[in-house]
Amino acid sequence: MNTIVTETTEHGEMPMDVYQKLANDRILFICDSINDNLATDIVATLLLKDSEDSDKKITLFINSQGGDIRNTLMIIDMMNMIDSPIETVCIGAAMDEAAVILASGTPGMRFATQNSQIAVSQLVNDWMARANLTDAKKYLDLAVSDNKRMMEIFSKTTKKPLKQVMADFDRRVFMNASHAAKYGIIDKVVNVTK
Amino acid sequence: MGKSKLDHDHDQDHLRGPLLMGYADTYVKLAKHRIIFISEGFNDTMAAQTSAMLLYFDNEDHETPIEIYIHSNGGAVTGLLNIYDVMQMIRAPIKTVCIGKSFSAGAVILAAGTKGERYALKNSRVMIHGIQVAFPIPGHDMTNSKNYYEYLMSENDKLMKILAYHTGHSLDKVKEDCKQDVWMDAKQVLEYGIIDHIID
Numbered sequence: 001m002n003t004i005v006t007e008t009t010e011h012g013e014m015p016m017d018v019y020q021k022l023a024n025d026r027i028l029f030i031c032d033s034i035n036d037n038l039a040t041d042i043v044a045t046l047l048l049k050d051s052e053d054s055d056k057k058i059t060l061f062i063n064s065q066g067g068d069i070r071n072t073l074m075i076i077d078m079m080n081m082i083d084s085p086i087e088t089v090c091i092g093a094a095m096d097e098a099a100v101i102l103a104s105g106t107p108g109m110r111f112a113t114q115n116s117q118i119a120v121s122q123l124v125n126d127w128m129a130r131a132n133l134t135d136a137k138k139y140l141d142l143a144v145s146d147n148k149r150m151m152e153i154f155s156k157t158t159k160k161p162l163k164q165v166m167a168d169f170d171r172r173v174f175m176n177a178s179h180a181a182k183y184g185i186i187d188k189v190v191n192v193t194k
Numbered sequence: 195m196g197k198s199k200l201d202h203d204h205d206q207d208h209l210r211g212p213l214l215m216g217y218a219d220t221y222v223k224l225a226k227h228r229i230i231f232i233s234e235g236f237n238d239t240m241a242a243q244t245s246a247m248l249l250y251f252d253n254e255d256h257e258t259p260i261e262i263y264i265h266s267n268g269g270a271v272t273g274l275l276n277i278y279d280v281m282q283m284i285r286a287p288i289k290t291v292c293i294g295k296s297f298s299a300g301a302v303i304l305a306a307g308t309k310g311e312r313y314a315l316k317n318s319r320v321m322i323h324g325i326q327v328a329f330p331i332p333g334h335d336m337t338n339s340k341n342y343y344e345y346l347m348s349e350n351d352k353l354m355k356i357l358a359y360h361t362g363h364s365l366d367k368v369k370e371d372c373k374q375d376v377w378m379d380a381k382q383v384l385e386y387g388i389i390d391h392i393i394d
Binding site (some may be wrong): 115121122123125126128129130131132133134136137139140143144147170194 | 323324325326327328329330331332333334335336337339340343346347350374375
């Protein structure tokens with residue numbers, strides 16, 4: 001899909017990537033499964049935009065089925081590290097790991113569009129390694145602690161006790177925007193009806 | 195099971211199927227002498243075939259020993275336990291012979307032969323270890339992962355008990371040893387109690 005548009009500048013017609021242009025305006029897209037490439041791009045852009053101006057907000061548009069937990073936690077750590085306020089907007093869907101990023105936006109600046117879908121569940125494995133049972137136990141422990149970390153983030157961002165969050169999300173829960181707002185994953189539903 | 199073929203032997207005219215094709219499979223001829231070869235990875239199909247052969251031989255004559263020749267890298271635990279249970283169930287004595295290699299599941303079958311009837315060729319190799327798994331399974335959430343791990347542990351315990359029983363070692367020693375791969379030559383296998391005799 002072509003995302004290059006031409007733009008008239010003082011140097012004449014310049015080709016410009018839509019996403020790059022939006023990134024210049026501090027709008028980033030997490031619209032793919034959260035993999036190494038996407039996470040690295042997001043983190044790099046967050047750092048760059050924060051260094052340019054740490055008072056202006058950075059907006060993350062999210063439409064993702066989730067992905068790798070390591071990369072997700074990296075993005076969240078970086079979001080918490082930089083000084084710029086981070087606005088998260090769910091457009092379409094934010095599932096599992098993507099929902100954690102959505103919930104981790106600056107309090108009061110977490111939105112979802114009216115028809116978007118949010119799903120939260122406990123961590124689901126997406127990788128596999130060949131091991132003996134001693135090592136397998138370590139992999140299990142790692143995944144369990146990642147899951148706990150994820151739930152701690154939900155507990156912090158939704159201001160609910162960890163125990164309740166873990167019980168609520170033991171099985172996958174699908175929420176529409178207003179449910180998510182009620183639960184505290186987002187702050188406000190964006191009305192897009194005209 | 196096997197693929198090798200011999201020229202047709204007219205003394206073996208009772209082998210109707212192979213005769214029609216003009217040759218008799220070596221393994222069919224060996225089966226005539228109650229010899230089974232385990233020469234591939236353990237899987238459900240192979241386990242079903244092996245246990246069918248064992249049951250058939252036992253039904254035919256439950257006093258003459260059945261011989262199992264093992265040359266295997268091991269494989270699925272379900273297949274192994276299937277064969278093991280049938281071996282323990284039938285009445286005929288079972289002679290196990292390690293030819294070449296008996297790794298992992300193959301070593302358990304080797305050890306599970308009738309006491310005093312377990313052999314290894316002089317240059318054969320044996321390796322024992324606990325269950326090896328691909329873990330965690332993608333798509334499993336934490337609840338399922340934990341349950342699956344529990345299941346694996348119980349399967350591993352079963353295996354360790356089997357090895358401990360047939361080698362005469364304590365369960366703790368076998369469990370400790372099997373935390374990593376243990377490679378043994380014929381002499382060491384004899385010492386460990388997996389076999390009773392070395393064929394020189």
